[in-house]
Amino acid sequence: MTDPFPFSRGGMSEQVRCHDWAATPLGPIPSWPAALRIAVDMLLASRFPGCLAWGPERIMLYNDAFAPLLTGKSPALGVALHIVWSEVWDEIEPILARAFEGEATYIENFPLVIERNDKAEQAYFTFCYSPVRDEHGTIVGMLDTVIETTGTVQAREKAEQAAEDFEREAMARTAERNRFWDLSSDIMLVTSRRLEVTAINPAWSRVLGWNTEELLGRHAVDLIHPDDHDSVALAMVPLFHGERLHDMTCRLRHRDGSYRWIAWAAVPTDDSFHSVGRDVTEERERALMLQQVEEQLRHSLKMEAVGQLTGGLAHDFNNLLTGISASLELLRQRVEQGRIGELKRYIDAAQGASARAATLTHRLLAFSRRQTLAPRAVEPRVLIADLEDLIRQTLGPSIEFTAQSDDDVWWVRVDANQLESALLNLCINARDAMPEGGSLWLRARNHHQFARARTENDLQPGQYVCLSVTDSGTGMDPQTVARVFDPFFTTKPLGQGTGLGLSMVYGFVRQSGGQIRVDSTPGQGTAMHLFLPRHEGQQVTALPVVSGPVLDTEATGETIVLIDDEGTLRQMVGEALREKGYRVLEAANGVEGLSLVQGGVKADLLITDIGLPGGLDGRQVADAAWSIEPNLKVLFITGYADQAVDTDTLPTAGSHVLTKPFTLEHLSYTVRSMLTRR
Template sequence: MPHSVPTESDRAQDPLAFLAGGGEATRLILSRDWNGHVLGPPEGWPVELKAAISLVLNSPESMILSWGPELSFFFNETYFPLLGPRLPWAMGERFDVVWADGWAQAKPIIDAAFAGERQRFVDLPWKLDTDRGARDTWWTFSYSRVLDASGAIAGLFIFTNETTDRVLSDTALRESEAQFRAFAEAVPNHVWAARPDGYLYWFNQRVSAYSGQPMEALVGATQWGAMVHDEDRDGAAEAWAEALRTGRTYETEFRVRRADGQYRWFLVRAEPVHGADGAILRWVGTNTDIHERRRQAAELERLTVRLEEQVRERTADRNALWQLTPDLILRCGFDGTINATNPAWADVLGWHEHELLGTQLFDLVHPDDRERTREGARQLSQGEGHARFDNRFRRKDGTYRWISWSTHPSEGVINAIGRDVTIERERAEALAQAEEALRQSQKMEAVGQLTGGLAHDFNNLLAGISGSLELMGRRLAQGQGVEAERYLAGAQGATRRAAALTHRLLAFSRRQTLDPKATGVGELVAGLEELVRRTVGPAIALTIEQPADLWPVLVDPNQLENALLNLCINARDAMPDGGALGIKAFNERLDAKGARERDLPAGDYVSLCVSDTGLGMTAEVLERAMEPFFTTKPIGVGTGLGLSMIYGFVRQSGGQVRIQSTLGEGTSVCLHLPRHHGEADTTEGNQPAQAIPPATQGQTVLVVDDEALVRMLIVEVLEDLGFAALEAEDAPSALVQLRGQGRIDLLVSDVGLPNGMNGRQLAEAARELRPGLKVLFVTGYAENAVLNAEHLGRDTQVVTKPFVLDDLARRISHLVSGE
């Protein structure tokens, strides 16, 4: 309970009784050391000071006392929060020390108070350090003088209250109001405000601009209400009255007259703004122009009506199409459950709709087409768009018809239209068979021409061989050995020509045995230039373009010459009226992308291209250009084997052929050959034969060939060289000898052997029995037909039939000796 001011008797009894009731403020006074202070100890303070301090300590208001010329500073507990960090030491301290940060502002006010002026300040701003730190603060305070016994001013009572929160709140309210009005002026809507009773007291400028009325004319409800369309006014007023009564959101649509007299539709909406106590302070409303939206809505409604009419018309058309079309129409789930079919199903497949509804579509699909059909449905279920495919559907009588479907997924189902294409497919199949028969006929005709020409050539060669051998026999019988040698040379020449003929056949079949050498393409082209010029004739201009630093390639030079000459002849035939023929060779480095385009490994290549300005080829002809027997030349002129043989040779050499052609502009054929990392072979082909060293004693060769005559010839050669020879007619009999204990230094075997095991398989079995055994394959077939590249090496070689006996002898001798 509050303390009373001490009486004289109280003070006589206790000199510190005036401090009673001050609480923590009293403790601060008592705890201070007053020795040396201008006022001295509290017991001896003047009566007026004690009375003033007692009043301050017991006041419920925030109150301070400033005493004497030094303005000693006293305060009560209510004042504590205002001191902040000063609280522990401020009691009894000089005013200018306590409030040093505000002294410049406080001193004139204190001076005026001591001069006798009475002052009261409201919301005076101060920047002070308080218990909340340094900040801007606002204060309301007043000064009252304290007189001593002589009537002089001894001190000042200062009643003070901080009004910072209220000032900030009022400022925020004003700023909020200003922001609201700025926002209201910025938005493209009409904005207005009303009192809780509905009285309209403020509008933004857009309302004035729209209505043509000044702000003061719009205030209230009368003028505003007069601007609402007659047909909408009562409804708008009733809705507004209901919102005022209930405090709920006001929202309605009505037409408002514009300054030019036209009416536009507005969405009018207002929300109540509540105070802290929940009472409505005011209403804030907006008018949003929805005239265009209403017009669009009306137009949309009109279009909707029209669309519904069109839907009815289209539905009627669809129903007519559904009933009358000869095509199958189907609606089914992604799982194949049939939901609807049209009458055409009965006409085409014999099934009526009531027989199909709810059944499985896939059960009607031919077993060979069923999985493909299920996959198509699955893809459609995963969001893929249109799909077209053909499959066979079972008729009610058990037969099948080909149906060509066009499908589209929609809302969890498949919509499909199918057409019976059975007859078309049968016709197409019959046409394809006829075309295939025609192609086979053309091939057989070409084969007939080829074999007829080959038979003619072989008959000529055989006649030469047979006649030479017959005459040689006669002359030997007559003792004319010199004459026999001439016939022998003729037979050998015919034999070599026959071998060349078989090589051309193998080139066509891409199985010839090549004799690859490091070859300089530039030198080869230069050597053929004169022959090409004579071949193509004077009506065709020949140009050759090649750098001096062409890389060497590892190819059979004779085959490359044949290929180049063949391409030049083809180019000549494509230019019957003359033109330009170009031969170009160049180095080319293919990266991964370029190599992939040419179907080659990445790396270095030499490209040899032959280009002409002739007739060119269509896309269809270009696609088949390298097929065996395919030709565009008249019957009897070409066999269709030239490009095929070139392709076989280049592919066997590790390269690729690429043809580019434009109809009416010309053709370019490029041979891409792998670079050989070595020097080109410049040795002459006709070197004098070197002596063949004889075999050392005991060296033995096993000869395996099912042709007795060939076996006899090889054995004769071996015995001439001093080898011991063993013979076998097939692999099983050869293995018997290989399992024996006798010495065998070399296996000479035909590749194509009878009785279930070929020469390659025999060689593998032989090396299991005799590791490191050297092998020479003798074949009339290409080694890559049955031999892989890894089977050939230093200890494994191949020689092609027919062979020159000296060449065979030299190859055997070198293999056995390891040269």
């Protein structure tokens, strides 16, 4: 039987397990998001003092090692951070805010009076505030890890005081100086201005194993780790100009050949340098271990997101592949049995599953901002007007629909088809959130963003067009809003949603340079705001489509050079084009394809994949072909956005981009339209 969450043992784990979280903004433990559960479990398992501040309310959780810092305070578990630390909130709030903006910050050597050894004791701590992100990179909390630096502060104060005392006492040659020199646990060093060792105290033997006879007259740089020479030389420049040296850390060689980290303070005199060093090796090792723990936490959150994505993807694709495989298997059996009258049903089933698989990959590419887009200048007011009738038909009579656009709404540069799909998708989701009917508003307005973006996911300053879809439906709680764009996450019943619709909208908007915001309240409805950058370039109204007869896709003897490294695809495309009457010359890579063009073939059309092996990609092949035949028409085919071609940069208008997967019918239509276009 699995242990109850949290899985760690210890006093605080039990307190977390038994706490009434339903009375806090975090809600009951079963409703916690994965990011919070992982962060809490790793926090409670850590031996380092640490606490979490989670969500907008900065709700506090902490581990056993952190508990002594709260001695004398009211119960802090599940309480907002500004209440727990009200007496120092003015000091820590600005630094905490920076952590929630994405910047790792810290308060160094913060003084606190704590109960220790049955008495109040002055101690110092360094609080490291690190942002905690969920699987989408959104900052959802702050991890505060603590290192007690009481010893460091006291030793630094002691070292600085010792350096000052050492300078005075060295000149006076008093007995008090000699006694301190002999008894100090810190290493002390006197060098000439040429850095030759003139004196060391007995602590050198205890800390680094060296005695006085072995070091006198040696150059101090010989003991410094070679990798630290440059930083030490730079840090000592002020010392040569008569200034004190503080907090310079370097590695010093032990007599056994190992190295120890030493933190130095030094003062100059007319003819020498007097230095005091403290061994901080163990402190640095603890800091490194702390960094590794934080890295493990970030990796765990990342793997959680990857696992969710691959699990949903495998489930959907396995279903689709099973449908395709079963259809082909039955198709083969019916052909062998001579029952050809039943073939269309299996062909339609396989094609339908293939189309759904293409839609799935398109949505995944949209979410990951890798889909191939065809952006152009779009007037939102006209686009919404064109969509209005379709949306009304989709919503049905039980939902009151209002479309509104401000008169002066700016133009945007986006893929118009994708924007229409995104708005229709949002309207359908809104309809599903109003099963008993309601109201839906679609509005376009201008938006000026003046505030500085705090994180990468915030809206950057600039001018935007805001397209809002607002409903009066059931709304969502904060936990659902936090996951609403996760791939394969859906609130719909099983079988009624893929969980990719909103993730596709999110990816499209981000790939278009914009941002999407969600405002939702349970029982009051939801508003989805799409912010798209203003387009200030040329604004050209799209030409109307002229109705006419269906284009004849049969060839009239034209020659086509076809280049694709995928053999099956090349074979099927070539066969389909030959059946249309074209002469097709095939090549498996860019070098072979270019040799056909350079070999005297009078090609009417070049069809080339963009990503090709052999040293020449599709765009390079096209550029070389255009140097031979400037008016050659080129059809680029691609399945990945990183291989996309910006048609605005092409030297000829007789070029087109076709995105995989495509149907052979669509390919034939595109080829015919390109060859008949002047």
